[in-house]
Amino acid sequence: MIKIQVALDVIEPDRAVSIAEEAVAGGADWIEAGTPLIKSAGMEIIRKLRETFPDNIILADMKTMDVGAAEVEMAAKSGADVVTILAAAEDVVITQALMSAEKYGARVMVDLISVPDPVTRAKEVEALGVDLVNVHVGIDAQMTGESPIDKLKKLVSETGMEIAVAGGLTPETAHEAVLTGADIVVVGSYIINSDNVRQSAANVRKAVDSNEKITLKKKSAEEEMVEIFNRVSTSNISDAMHRKGAMQGISSKIPGKKIVGKAVTVRSFGGDWAKPVEAIDISGPGDIIVIYNGNRDIAMWGGLATQTAVSRKLEGVVIDGAVRDFDEVQKMNFPVFAANIVPNAGDPKGLGEINVEIVCGNQTVHPGDYIIGDDSGVVVVPKERAYEIARRSEEVWKHEKRLFEEIKNGKTLAGALDLLKWETQK
Numbered sequence: 001m002i003k004i005q006v007a008l009d010v011i012e013p014d015r016a017v018s019i020a021e022e023a024v025a026g027g028a029d030w031i032e033a034g035t036p037l038i039k040s041a042g043m044e045i046i047r048k049l050r051e052t053f054p055d056n057i058i059l060a061d062m063k064t065m066d067v068g069a070a071e072v073e074m075a076a077k078s079g080a081d082v083v084t085i086l087a088a089a090e091d092v093v094i095t096q097a098l099m100s101a102e103k104y105g106a107r108v109m110v111d112l113i114s115v116p117d118p119v120t121r122a123k124e125v126e127a128l129g130v131d132l133v134n135v136h137v138g139i140d141a142q143m144t145g146e147s148p149i150d151k152l153k154k155l156v157s158e159t160g161m162e163i164a165v166a167g168g169l170t171p172e173t174a175h176e177a178v179l180t181g182a183d184i185v186v187v188g189s190y191i192i193n194s195d196n197v198r199q200s201a202a203n204v205r206k207a208v209d210s211n212e213k214i215t216l217k218k219k220s221a222e223e224e225m226v227e228i229f230n231r232v233s234t235s236n237i238s239d240a241m242h243r244k245g246a247m248q249g250i251s252s253k254i255p256g257k258k259i260v261g262k263a264v265t266v267r268s269f270g271g272d273w274a275k276p277v278e279a280i281d282i283s284g285p286g287d288i289i290v291i292y293n294g295n296r297d298i299a300m301w302g303g304l305a306t307q308t309a310v311s312r313k314l315e316g317v318v319i320d321g322a323v324r325d326f327d328e329v330q331k332m333n334f335p336v337f338a339a340n341i342v343p344n345a346g347d348p349k350g351l352g353e354i355n356v357e358i359v360c361g362n363q364t365v366h367p368g369d370y371i372i373g374d375d376s377g378v379v380v381v382p383k384e385r386a387y388e389i390a391r392r393s394e395e396v397w398k399h400e401k402r403l404f405e406e407i408k409n410g411k412t413l414a415g416a417l418d419l420l421k422w423e424t425q426k
């Protein structure tokens with residue numbers, strides 16, 4: 001039977017144990033103490049998992065790169081059945097790890113993460129005596145769109161080793177991995193960041209055990225990205241960008257309206273509304289006009305501009321400046337994000353430029369950058385990094401969904417995150 005390995009990539013030991021309990025109840029077989037968990041809690045977490053789950057395989061994801069024997073010994077003596085060593089390590093590290101594993105009654109899993117030629121390296125480690133490898137795309141690499149399935153396809157016919165596969169698996173991709181030839185599916189985020197861990201593990205179990213061929217609906221990166229940006233919040237995105245990207249002093253003027261689209265930028269001056277209004281004529285569905293006006297007390301956008309934007313089906317407008325005719329704008333329910341609302345307008349002199357680099361709300365915006373706005377504010381995502389940021393913000397969103405459940409079930413936020421332990425020491 002195919003094994004499901006739940007990867008406990010959290011840093012709080014108590015959360016790890018309760019997530020593991022729910023995942024095992026849903027059908028997970030192997031329990032992985034993830035690398036971040038081991039770094040946070042040390043070998044104690046292996047002991048704790050061993051004690052709590054006497055009948056499950058416990059894997060210590062040590063990702064050892066040197067001193068193979070000592071690290072395997074530590075993990076095995078703490079109760080691990082399987083210990084990971086990096087395929088990128090020298091051969092001697094792997095042979096030392098194998099000898100130590102034999103001595104202390106554990107198995108070595110060699111992790112092919114970041115190895116340029118996984119097939120060749122897998123054959124080399126097999127020749128060293130390894131019988132279990134992990135075809136793995138790490139979490140950071142997943143965010144740029146890499147998947148382990150293509151690597152798995154290349155490897156299966158080339159080796160007789162047992163093969164695990166890891167890297168952002170979901171029920172659909174876990175099923176595909178099994179059809180391709182995987183013996184163990186390693187699933188982290190999909191299970192551990194779920195608001196129903198047990199159900200998510202059960203979804204993987206069902207997909208893995210099913211003989212039906214599932215055809216994956218392939219979406220373009222752009223479709224996937226827009227779907228994610230619509231699902232997550234600007235707060236999630238700002239977290240994913242390490243707190244960068246948020247516009248200052250600009251807020252939603254039509255509460256409850258969310259926008260996701262590409263920037264058509266306008267630089268204008270002191271209430272001059274010619275260029276902003278001309279920009280509407282070259283924009284369409286999915287576009288967001290982003291305007292720098294340099295004056296927050298003279299309006300350069302009002303009811304007539306809004307009506308034109310509605311007619312051309314624009315996604316919204318973001319204005320580092322002021323808007324007027326607010327009663328009309330409200331009636332049209334068109335998403336307007338602005339710095340201010342005033343009654344007085346400027347003149348259409350025609351100063352400024354369309355589709356140039358601008359600064360709006362203290363953030364640099366280029367034409368085509370992704371703009372997301374909601375009731376918390378507006379964030380700018382540079383187009384070159386948009387896919388990666390979308391994927392990362394989805395992880396933030398999932399992680400918070402799980403935390404919401406834990407808090408509803410009696411934990412406090414400080415308790416769930418072990419805040420006292422993680423207060424900064426410098």
Ligand SMILES: O=C([C@H](O)CO)[C@H](O)[C@H](O)COP(=O)(O)O
Nearest residue numbers: 007035166167168169187188189
């Ligand atoms: O090994 C892993 C990663 O390098 C972090 O330690 C993960 O456990 C593995 O990738 C599975 O997790 P997901 O990719 O989130 O499914």
